[in-house]
Amino acid sequence: MVNDPLDPELPALMARIERYRTQYNFQGDIDRAEVEDLYQRDADFTAFDIAPPLGGYVGWEAYSQGWYKVMSKYRQINFTFHDDLRIFRRGEVAWMSVSADWFGLTVGGEQFHKEMRLTLVWVRGDGHWRITHEHGSSPRTTALAGGEII
Template structure:
């Protein structure tokens, strides 16, 4: 029988946690917009450039977006055309790390204002997998969800 040794998973705290809290806050702010379209150059700096990475967001397609460029096109097509503004606020941010991989989780609230004046507010949660490359933490996977709320009986 062979024994495999793994580097321990560390729940981050203090300055180490502060780094990831700032990353998550900056990441959410990069998708927020007062003009109806985010700064894709700013948002793109968080993502690894690999074309085969899968990103899941709350919208279509169900099988996710493959690569940053496809994620950007999908959001431009399905989310941002009808928006006048979007505010994305994260809270309860936590982070764990093993070597050059880290993952963050957080709750979020989005307030989206459509061009027709309607407002949609929703809350959800998100997990992001980060990989440290050349000293920078880049997103190599993300998954966002909105918890199921059963109908009132």
């Protein structure tokens, strides 16, 4: 779903979103430098990840260091979007949300699978769309005393 399917910025945003997604399809080592141009690499960049810390990462430097710590735990990752991608734009700001599956192998050879939700906020500067806020979350379930799952 998009706010305006005729939006002339939609093809550029879709291409950047797909490039973002495919950065996580890897086996072996991953080099973030190949996709750093997708990000607003400044002190205002903010990210909340499915992994700690709870307060997320404020600033590109903090996120970059934390990202490599998290990614070093995986040997293989596959990242697929569900069919609920939504993209909206107002002027120089765009945002998207999607549910996804993130799965593969840890460096120890264990399989993992996480269902997650992703929201990205993009800003346009110098003619390019860049991520200024990234938020990935994973639904958690809690059993109440009566057995109800919330």
